[in-house]
Structure formats: C-alpha cells, structure tokens
Amino acid sequence: MTESILEAAVVANHELFLRTNDRLTATLAEQGLTQATAHALWVIDPAEAPPTMKELADRLHCNAPNLSFVMNQLTSRGLVERSADPADRRSRLVALTDDGRRVRSVVIEAALALSPFARLDTDDLLHLVSLLGKALELAAAPA
Amino acid sequence: MTESILEAAVVANHELFLRTNDRLTATLAEQGLTQATAHALWVIDPAEAPPTMKELADRLHCNAPNLSFVMNQLTSRGLVERSADPADRRSRLVALTDDGRRVRSVVIEAALALSPFARLDTDDLLHLVSLLGKALELAAAPA
DNA sequence: CGTTTTTACTTCGAGACTTGAAGTTGTTAC
C-alpha cells in the first residue's frame, strides 16, 4: 500500500529525469557537449569559489579518474581552466572561462525550459521543491 | 525568481536520482546486474502482458540496437525470454523467467528501501506523487 | 496478386563513458 506509493514516487522521479535529458539531447549536441560534460559544467557555479577536483567528483557522484577524463574534454574545448590551489598544491581549482559561463547558461536555460516541471505553476513548484528538499535532508541525516 | 525555484526542482530531481542509484550499486553488483540491465528488468512488469522490444525501447528511452544489447545480457543470464509475437511475427515478446521475477523483486525492494523518498511519511509521499504525476501529464499534453 | 514501402529487430563497428591499478607530487603525522 504505502509501498506502491513509494514505488510510484521513485518511478516518476526517474521518468522525469530521463525525459528532461531526452529533450536536452539536441541542445547538448549543438553545444558540442555530452551528458557527462554538461553535468560537469552545470555543477560549477560561477558565483561561488572555484571547486577542487575532489569536490567536483563528489558533486557528480563519480570517481577521480573519470573526472579527469571529463575535465580534459572541457579544458580542450576551452570551457574551464585548472590551476593549482595555493592553499594545497596537490589540489586543482577548476574555474569556468567566459565561454564556459556562456555555454553553461545556455544549457541550464534549455534544461529549465524543456523540463516537464516548467509547466507547473509557482505554488506547485514551491511545494515540490519543499518535498524534494525534505527527502534530501532526511537522506543526509543519521539513520 | 520563479526561475530559481524551477532550477531548484530540476536539480533536486537529478540529485535524488543519482543518489538512489549510488546506493543501489552494491545490490546490483550482488545480483550481477548493471544499471542498464536493472532498469530493463524493472520496466517489465510480470503482472502485465509481455511487451515487445519496441515498447521496451520506448520505456527505457533508448534505441533498438541498445535494447538488443541489453536484452542479450538478460537472456544469457536466464532472466528473460524472447519469443515471436503470434500477432506480428516481426515483433519479439519479452517475458521474465521465474529467476527474472525473483531478481526484479530484489532490485525493486532494495531501490525503494534505499531511496531518500523512503523517509517521507505517507502524506508527503502522496502529495509528492501527485505533483510529479501532474508534471508528467502536462508534459504529455499538447504545447 | 505482385511490387514497393514501411516496420521490428539484429549485427557490426566506432565512439564515449567508467572503473581499477599504478604512478607522481605534495601534505601530514609521528
């Protein structure tokens, strides 16, 4: 009973994610990005201090070698730049270039416009964000 | 303004999906499954009539060659069986084996237990499913 | 009917992603 409600929620969340990604395919291709590179670009907020590779790997739920691979692509496309962290020279700080900021904006705008969520009204959206946020908080809390 | 609420919703949706998958990794490995094969198993509901390959490709948002690849793995693991559709001999009907049903249950149970949504109470869950369902409906509706 | 077009599926080959193992460089702990 509650079980099937939970399953409906998990399935709907999954489906919404897949559908958004599907619709974004064309935009990503236009920008010369793949899902992996686009996601990496997304999680680098130009308004915040440049994150380290380790921090980015956490955000992307991927491992270090994978991130190096993705960052090499973004670097060769001229969208990000790596520099040594003055505070810990083992670390690399990753910052968006001007081009990177531009492309990131394009991707995010497209994703928001294409997401099925875009059709919800503000009340529903606020409620939805509240519920999703609650789930994420509870997930972080101790068992 | 509304923009940032929408972005929060899209990001939270994505993050919840990634986090659930992350936690499921161990279970999938135990069952000898990958994400792709597990997802394929999930969308074959044993309570319904066996779907065709085409129908499955739609559900998985993947193309035909990819589905063939995934189904070959599930078939060689003895989890599904393909048979010609008597109504249209071009089509293949895909059905779970007894083992397939067992493994599918294990995966779904684990996913539901590990999903951050599992910590929401029934009221919140009902509300959430309603909002997610609304978004999916609106997405299907005409522009 | 018989031919043409379309549809469902598979195979193949190339490209892209992901991962573990191993190595480099720099930091921390003793």
Next chain:
DNA sequence: GTAACAACTTCAAGTCTCGAAGTAAAAACG
C-alpha cells in the same frame, strides 16, 4: 626526516550507446 596519507593523472580494460547496414515480415499500393 621518514612513513603514511591525500589529490590528481595516466593507462588499460570493460561497458554502454549509437548510426549504418542487413534480414524478415507486414502493410500499402496499383
């Protein structure tokens, strides 16, 4: 000062995904 650890990269192997091409069956057409 040396041993342990941490951040990152490179490399090689495995997996996933896709387009192109091929097969078989159904549908459309005259």
